[in-house]
Amino acid sequence: MRYGSTDVLGGIDLTAQRGEVLCLLGPNGAGKTTTIEVLESFRMRSDGWVSVLGTDPAHGDERWRAGIGIVLQSWRDHGNWKVRELLAHLGSYYRPYSTPRRPRPIEAEDLINRVGLTDQSEQRVRSLSGGQRRRLDVAIGIVGNPELLFLDEPTTGFDPQARRDFHDLMHSLADDDTTIVLTTHDLDEAEKLADRIVILAGGRVVANGSPAQLARQVTRDAEVSWTRGGQPFVHATPEATNFVRELCAQYGEEIADIEVRRATLEDVYLSMVHRHEAGYAGEAAAEFHKREVQP
Numbered sequence: 001m002r003y004g005s006t007d008v009l010g011g012i013d014l015t016a017q018r019g020e021v022l023c024l025l026g027p028n029g030a031g032k033t034t035t036i037e038v039l040e041s042f043r044m045r046s047d048g049w050v051s052v053l054g055t056d057p058a059h060g061d062e063r064w065r066a067g068i069g070i071v072l073q074s075w076r077d078h079g080n081w082k083v084r085e086l087l088a089h090l091g092s093y094y095r096p097y098s099t100p101r102r103p104r105p106i107e108a109e110d111l112i113n114r115v116g117l118t119d120q121s122e123q124r125v126r127s128l129s130g131g132q133r134r135r136l137d138v139a140i141g142i143v144g145n146p147e148l149l150f151l152d153e154p155t156t157g158f159d160p161q162a163r164r165d166f167h168d169l170m171h172s173l174a175d176d177d178t179t180i181v182l183t184t185h186d187l188d189e190a191e192k193l194a195d196r197i198v199i200l201a202g203g204r205v206v207a208n209g210s211p212a213q214l215a216r217q218v219t220r221d222a223e224v225s226w227t228r229g230g231q232p233f234v235h236a237t238p239e240a241t242n243f244v245r246e247l248c249a250q251y252g253e254e255i256a257d258i259e260v261r262r263a264t265l266e267d268v269y270l271s272m273v274h275r276h277e278a279g280y281a282g283e284a285a286a287e288f289h290k291r292e293v294q295p
């Protein structure tokens, strides 16, 4: 993908399975928004092959569009509408595309409850707080009961409760066979939500796998820490369970405060991005293809 004469995406090769939650991570400017805008048909690609719900997004018709939900990074519109009124109105566009398997739209009342806007349902959109507005953005994204949902940094501005509610909502949509592709800078959120994580850096995929698979790409070792007689100890081992078993067999009740720490998504992310920044993106991508993560 090129803006003017500048290439911003190259070597993006990814597939999302039905019902999968796929999380795109990467530093600012990595190409996450551009990638999902191409998939949504918001942006025409300059090259490459793309298929979304079996159709090239460049040629998607109304029916194709009805199968897709979109939550953009920023969306400021419809200020005069009341929340319930707006959702009922937007939902009506999806009614012709309702099927027994996927009834459309999600009724406004149900939707308002699901995104936690019950108390604001008669409020005008322009008077909502930032986080409430973001909840409405999510409601607008799912009003058509999409088969595929794109969300670009959906939880920006959410308080902790709203974030947790949002995660529950995403899990319930995925349980209903909705495929979800989202970008976030919140690694904790990615770890909680994603079946699969794709890390982009400099317009390329530098890692692709489940959080656990990616952690194993960085290191197979876990760090075991414990105290014995008040003295702290740390040991790195690929066989943490066996190590802890043997430790306890040897020292019994002298052992206290055992903790086993594996590489976190943050460790993986920082490691991959640092390698890219150090000029090893090609190497990292090649390694990812070579290692084809183990189930």
Ligand SMILES: Nc1ncnc2c1ncn2[C@@H]1O[C@H](COP(=O)(O)OP(=O)(O)OP(=O)(O)O)[C@@H](O)[C@H]1O
Residues within 6 Å of the ligand: 003, 008, 026, 027, 028, 029, 030, 031, 032, 033, 034, 035
């Ligand atoms: N309309 C545009 N014209 C020219 N360059 C653009 C345009 N939109 C984005 N870019 C450039 O393309 C690259 C990728 O941008 P993109 O918005 O896809 O990144 P991102 O990963 O979503 O970043 P962020 O995390 O900051 O949202 C950046 O270098 C950006 O400056």
